[in-house]
Amino acid sequence: MTSMHASRQMLLSPENITLRASSSRGMGLMLFGAICIAITFVMALMGNEDNHMNTVALHAFHVGMLVTIGFPLAALGANMIFHQFNAGWMGAMRRQFENMMCLIWVGALMFIISLAMQLATVMSDSVYLFHWMEMWADPSHRTELYEHKAAFLNLPFFLIRAVLYFIVWMGLARLLWSYSVKQDQDGDRWHTAHARKLSAPGIVLWGFTVAFAGFDWLMSLDYHWFSTMLGVYFFAGSMLSMWALTAIIFVSLRGIGRMSGVYTDEHLHDHGKLLFAFVVFWAYITFSQYFLIWYANIPEETTFFILRKEEGTLWQTLSWIIPVGHFIAPFVILMARPAKRSFKLIAVMAGFLILMHIIDIYWMVRPQAHDAPAFTWLDVVGIAGPLLFFFGALLRRIGSGPLVGVNDPRLDEALHHKNYV
């Protein structure tokens, strides 16, 4: 109760909402990530038909890239949703979502590195990440099924789409960020109105591009297979991991004595509700996809699950770990009200859910590397590279300015936010 009555000036004093200036913050993580990426790249070049390390490197890096892109992408969507709904309780939290959304460039960088890695493995051993690219490159290998999909699955259009996605994402993020920092300086309420106006078409563009990115980068790994749910699947997993990472950020900031009275257990409670909601949403989407395929039992659809449920001990094990760890356990643990109001428990669950999201993407991508050994040290390095680089960049960004958009017109409402149920 005391924090509720503390004055706005006290809550927004520099000691509470800025980090100590440090030029080296996050550099260690970024460097470590870069080293991991370099090792992955070298292994992609050194791999051969016997050890399949090139295939492992490609797939592991792809997992890391997709998880990494998911964070800023989901943060961008969350920001536009806050603006569109004029969400008052988010007033003081918005800046951290903005910090995250501005890192889409890390995703773009990883995408370019991934393309370079694919080019390298194709040149050295003609190992492809996307098998349809092999068919596109060599017409004599084409199957009838590929011919049907060639209008969409061809390299030029694939690259055009990717460029388009990144233009949309980086453009929206840049505009929203510029409104937000301009408001920090001049306090003009119109910036919020502009951001809100931009968000309406922005959400539509974002929704389509995220779904199609899921189709392009996840589903087309096996061009035989198709699921209209997959775009939403990618969205649901990314959103969940983004809520989890932002929860960890706020809990850590509170842990080092920042944002006290600004991010209270009331905000944590709602953050926990969103985590819980997306745990359920992810399960709903996942089951919807699995259920229809299971029921219809059509060979071209069931291949995806036969590979993961019947072949390979690791994939079978993960097929059980994921529903339990990604849904049942967090569902039961996060259901109770006291759980959502505990900083410690939310932080632990958030970390756990990010791990489950990585495993989920791993389970979707990695079995596609049929001949390669199931799990190697390179999987860890390949996934860790983009992620560590991203976490480092995020840390740098968080420390680079105030932790709160200090002139947000919704700030008062945010500081007094309270759950009445």
Next chain:
Amino acid sequence: MSKETHQHGSANWGIMAEFDDVPAVYHAAEKCRDAGFRKWDVFAPFPIHGIDEAMGLKTSHVPKVVAMMAMIGISGALLLQWWTIGVDYQIPNGGKPLFAWEAALPITFELGVLLSAFGALFGMLILNTLPMHFHPLLKKERFLRVSDDRFCIAIEAKDPKFDIDGTRSFLESIGGRNIDVVEA
């Protein structure tokens, strides 16, 4: 009438006091809570944010009822489907197992949600002792204004701390006006 003297040996249901505005009734509620009263309530024309805290109300038991009903719904649905399609009337279908959790899940989910919703609605009604067709306070002409522009605190005679004179002067001391004894 014999009805007026029931087992407590008192013909009174309790005492009511009026308050003019939200802050007055809010702070009076805090004092009632701190004085240790148990059988009492605040009446207002609209919901007052934070009044549960001021009254010292604990979290409601409705979630427990909902959780119990959900368990009944889930296990009931699974049992029903396992027995009907898996044991009692087996129909082989497309090479699938006679009873599969995949096929059972939608009905399990629906029945779990349905019974949870029943639990939430009826649990809430029962815990609120609703529907209630009559309440002693309704005999008071003044009390009708709590559905318009008055706030009211009523302490029941059943409360262990209740005694007519003491409670009356207590209500006076916390700012209550038009204090009135309510007959059972």
